[in-house]
Amino acid sequence: MSDHKNINSLSAGGLLISLGIVYGDIGTSPLYTLRAIFNTVSDSGQPITPLLVLGALSCIIWTLTLQTTIKYVVITLRADNRGEGGIFSLYSLVRKKAKWLVIPAVIGGCALLADGIITPSITVTSAIEGLQVKFPSLQIIPIVLTIIIFLFVIQQFGTSLVGKLFGPIMFLWFATLGVLGLLYIVHDYSVLKALNPYYAVQLISTNPMALVILGGVFLCTTGAEALYSDLGHCGRKNIRISWIFVKITLILNYLGQGAWLLAHPNYNDKLNPFYQLVPHQYLLPLVALATVAAVIASQAMITGSFTLISEAVRLNLWPKVKINYPSNQKGQIYVPSINWLLCAGCIIVVLIFKRSIDMEGAYGLAINLTFLATTILVAVFMRVKKVPTYIVVLFLTIYGLLELAFLVGNMTKFFHGGFVTVLIGSLLFTVMWGWYAARKIKNRFxxxxxxxxxxxxxxxxxxxxxxxxxxxxxxxxxxxxxxxxxxxxxxxxxxxxxxxxxxxxxxxxxxxxxxxxxxxxxxxxxxxxxxxxxxxxxxxxxxxxxxxxxxxxxxxxxxxxxxxxxxxxxxxxxxxxxxxxxxxxxxxxxxxxxxxxxxxxxxxxxxxxxxxxxxxxxxxxxxxxxxxxxxxxxxxxxxxxxxxxxxxxx
Structure with a gap:
């Protein structure tokens, strides 16, 4: 029990560890979120106006506030199962309430695994694409594949050693994001208007492409699920306090990219607003830092997938697979079959899509389903904890509508890559559902x-x-x-x-x-x-x-x-x-x-x-x-x- 108290106590070390473990995915989203939004807008021939830029930024800021801060950091982190988090821990807390709860749990679990295939592909590719700003004719696919294969090969040796370096590197990454954003905000303070939700409401209610834009906006919150999954590794207080720093630096960076877009309305998809913020002489060091941050984001996703599968095996939702324990550290596991499955999936995704901008369609849709599943399970958990009914209804209504709106937005990307995630998720679903249903049939006899x-x-x-x-x-x-x-x-x-x-x-x-x-x-x-x-x-x-x-x-x-x-x-x-x-x-x-x-x-x-x-x-x-x-x-x-x-x- 002392270990449990240890983890939950607030400490500088705990804050640093949570920066390294929890925020890799959400921390690398500035690499592609704004580009995804404005790429679809410019393709449709719609001009990039100040109202559009402020509206998109406002949507991002309020999505981070409603979705990540309020839903995950404030509400969902309360649903800890003796210090552990994640969709299956949450399911274990509520499964006695109703048999059908296995469905959202399985859908959420499969969507998270599908996301584990897209995350390394898109984050590593977006980071390495920064090299093309300086070397336009460079072939980046071999570099991306080399990094991804290396990432999966090292899993079997355990990551406790590398894990100690993750925190300081991610601290440097977030500090850099904040500074880069500030450099551009000082050129145009009008971008701060985006903090007002009025611009988000106006964009959604008046822009004919609102749903497509929402599909892009959703990318800013894709790592939110990790805040809950890694509860056992970092503890609630450390996650809540470190999120304040992370959120500020993310918003500063998005506002900086917005200020650059206001100054360059003739944007085209050859440019990534993120790399345009970087002074030319610092480009290569920043690409190196972005690549390391992308690897850390992917590492967190892979570790999360291992934990997810080991829990699914114990809960009889996945066939029994070999699970190794590469180090004595608690929670350090390695699942060879899942490691190589994710590795093959990442290689295929990179070879099919080639550019990160084309992977954005496949991204988001899977995690959207996980968000919806978590919303349902958290609502049931609130009932278990005797939370007043009107609060539960309010929670379900707000997040149900918000996530369904994002789902519709993400469905617009279905034929632009979204089908890949749905296909991967569906295959995983048949495995989980087949194993679960067969056990029910067997028990009958x-x-x-x-x-x-x-x-x-x-x-x-x-x-x-x-x-x-x-x-x-x-x-x-x-x-x-x-x-x-x-x-x-x-x-x-x-x-x-x-x-x-x-x-x-x-x-x-x-x-x-x-x-x-x-x-x-x-x-x-x-x-x-x-x-x-x-x-x-x-x-x-x-x-x-x-x-x-x-x-x-x-x-x-x-x-x-x-x-x-x-x-x-x-x-x-x-x-x-x-x-x-x-x-x-x-x-x-x-x-x-x-x-x-x-x-x-x-x-x-x-x-x-x-x-x-x-x-x-x-x-x-x-x-x-x-x-x-x-x-x-x-x-x-x-x-x-x-x-x-x-x-x-x-």
Missing amino acids: VKYVEIDDYYQIISELSDDETVAKYSSQLVYLTSANFKTEIESKIMYSILQKEPKRADIYWLVHVDVVDEPFCREYKVEFLIPGKLIRIDFKLGFREEQRVNLLFRKVVEELVKNGEVDITSQYKSLNRHKIAGDFRFVLLEKHLSKFAKLSFYERTVMHYYFVLKRLSLSEERSFGLDSSYVEIEKVPLIFVTPDDIELSRLPV
């Missing part, structure tokens, strides 16, 4: 029996020397939540499949709880010395190493004299040698006789394909394969009663 009906026969089998001993200690993983029940398939495996005699039968149950870090267990002696059940309660961020956890509990029980695991073979018993352990895993398959609807059959077939691609049960539970027996059982038993048969007379 799991038949439980009363375990105490079998106490006598288990005791007798354990002592029956006419049956060859299968193992001294026999362990089954059970999904029965109550100690009074057991799956009928486990009893079938012990008594009928091949009668399995053992000195002690163990039942192990793992329950993933709604808090992030929890490691507790409970032991029930169902038949003293013969049948023992262990229940583990593990947090959704804990690694499920059942093998080690089980061994630890058995050692405790032996030490306390509660159980004797000495081998019962006379020769071994004489020398006090421990008996052997064997795990039996029951692997379900779909028999061709199973009565399922077309939808259910499709889901189950997809599930078995995903299962083949994912980690095996024994590896996902951290079991040693030399002690594991896999027994195949049909998902649905077809009984002779289901078959009609007529006997012919002889």
Whole structure:
């Protein structure tokens, strides 16, 4: 618990760390936001007028205020799950309220992952494009791809070392943004009028291209979700205080770009207003700094994707995948399959779109869906916390309308690249939904029996020397939540499949709880010395190493004299040698006789394909394969009663 308090306390180090971890994505948005807006405007032939510039800037400033400051920094950061944030942490807090809440959680999670593919592509490309200001004929794609591949290759070594450098570099980046903006604001103070929301309202109500402009404006807030996702790494107070500095420097930079646009109404898409603010002699150092900031933004997105997937696995929303822990730092994880999936996605996006200005269409749409999903889940969380109904309705109305307006704006980019994000997000959605739905179908067919009906026969089998001993200690993983029940398939495996005699039968149950870090267990002696059940309660961020956890509990029980695991073979018993352990895993398959609807059959077939691609049960539970027996059982038993048969007379 001390660690938790530590993280949440306000400190200079904590502020610096939050600058490095949290704000990479939102901090690099000045590289492309204004260019995206005015590129679409100039393409349509609409002149760049002071009213248009002030209106767009006002939209940006008020989006940062309403969306990032009020929704995320003030409201959503309150929804912490024992110090952890992120869409799945939020879902864990409210999932008992209604079953349908899994839908926004899954959509939000998939959209965040899709965003993890677009973010590195667009930020690194925008940064490197600054070189073309000085070297117009330079081919930047090879440079961009080299940086992106390098970024994904270093993930496996852990990022704690680089992480220490992130804070100071991002501090320098934000300070530079603020100074560059100020240099131009002093030339034209009229740009400060944009702080007045009147100009935003006027632009939205009178400009025929308002929705398209909103699609571009939305890019200024794309990193807001990271403020909540990284709550566990930085703590609420550090994020709230550092955001003040970040927001001021971002607004100064946008106002500076606005002042440059007011002075250069003949803007064309060959120019990026951001790089036009930079004195010529400082261009190369700034491109270098922008590139490092882009890499940091991408790093935060990738780390976020790893955390997201590891939580999804524990919450049974994603197939079991290999998760590595490259360093001892809390929260440092590496998921190889997701790393290379994101890497391939980034390379494809860069090769398809080539210029950052063409990627802007694909960007924004995904994160917009995450924002909407978060709004729904936060509203439910407010109800859980007994917030007055009128405040919840107000929150839902304001953010529902605001985000739907952005969604419509972003949909105008659908055919200009937006479809790529939707396609990636949809593919990820089928995986999450298929895995979740298949589990629901499977659970419907799991038949439980009363375990105490079998106490006598288990005791007798354990002592029956006419049956060859299968193992001294026999362990089954059970999904029965109550100690009074057991799956009928486990009893079938012990008594009928091949009668399995053992000195002690163990039942192990793992329950993933709604808090992030929890490691507790409970032991029930169902038949003293013969049948023992262990229940583990593990947090959704804990690694499920059942093998080690089980061994630890058995050692405790032996030490306390509660159980004797000495081998019962006379020769071994004489020398006090421990008996052997064997795990039996029951692997379900779909028999061709199973009565399922077309939808259910499709889901189950997809599930078995995903299962083949994912980690095996024994590896996902951290079991040693030399002690594991896999027994195949049909998902649905077809009984002779289901078959009609007529006997012919002889």
